[in-house]
Amino acid sequence: MRVLRAQDVGKVLLKGGPARVNEPVSPRFRPGDRVHTRTINPTGHTRLPRYARGRRGVVDRDWGVFIFPDSSAAGRGAKPQHLYSVRFEARDLWGPAASARDAIYLDLWDDYLDPVEVGGSAAAPPDTPHR
Amino acid sequence: MNGVHDLGGMHGLGPIVREENEPVFHAEWERRAFAITMAAGFLGEWNIDMSRHSRELMPPAEYLATSYYEHWLWGLEHLLVEKGLLTKEEIEARVAELRKGAVR
Numbered sequence: 001m002r003v004l005r006a007q008d009v010g011k012v013l014l015k016g017g018p019a020r021v022n023e024p025v026s027p028r029f030r031p032g033d034r035v036h037t038r039t040i041n042p043t044g045h046t047r048l049p050r051y052a053r054g055r056r057g058v059v060d061r062d063w064g065v066f067i068f069p070d071s072s073a074a075g076r077g078a079k080p081q082h083l084y085s086v087r088f089e090a091r092d093l094w095g096p097a098a099s100a101r102d103a104i105y106l107d108l109w110d111d112y113l114d115p116v117e118v119g120g121s122a123a124a125p126p127d128t129p130h131r
Numbered sequence: 132m133n134g135v136h137d138l139g140g141m142h143g144l145g146p147i148v149r150e151e152n153e154p155v156f157h158a159e160w161e162r163r164a165f166a167i168t169m170a171a172g173f174l175g176e177w178n179i180d181m182s183r184h185s186r187e188l189m190p191p192a193e194y195l196a197t198s199y200y201e202h203w204l205w206g207l208e209h210l211l212v213e214k215g216l217l218t219k220e221e222i223e224a225r226v227a228e229l230r231k232g233a234v235r
């Protein structure tokens with residue numbers, strides 16, 4: 001078992017524990033892609049908030065490859081994958097009473113997202129095969 | 132998990148009070164709670180995501196009635212017991228000693 005000694009505390013804290021992973025994992029999405037968040041209700045840890053499940057958003061940027069917390073928290077390994085900043089219109093989350101000018105950006109992992117078919121007005125139902 | 136920690140969109144919790152020149156710690160015990168969480172984390176028995184999940188397991192009513200570093204302490208105790216590094220009895224015995232002022 002590792003032991004943190006007093007003289008090493010400064011060094012260790014400065015080093016931190018980065019969650020970024022240097023592995024060549026392919027992104028499933030690119031900035032500008034329309035995405036649909038999955039409806040999930042896991043009993044373990046997740047970083048997809050309830051208010052953003054089953055909602056539409058647009059990938060704003062790709063932060064790179066990171067440890068997937070849902071897997072890591074359950075002791076099932078790092079499952080490295082792309083993490084994106086996804087933009088949601090406030091009205092898509094909170095309804096017509098929200099401001100049309102407000103938006104919220106959430107950092108979301110690949111496993112939380114499904115593609116929205118280009119040209120379609122609705123997200124593909126989960127049982128529809130992707131073309 | 133669909134826990135009480137996932138507060139986004141909830142009503143009735145009141146305004147977020149901003150503190151001028153907010154200190155990192157509001158009491159000495161908070162400084163200590165942070166330090167022992169870091170030190171115990173370094174043992175390598177769990178990762179940061181497990182620590183976060185551990186805090187989410189606090190009973191919801193207790194979670195809402197307690198402060199940030201109380202969540203940290205609860206989560207740490209839960210992990211220490213879960214990993215077999217301490218028993219609940221050992222923690223309770225130590226708390227009882229501290230209450231009596233027998234140790235510092």
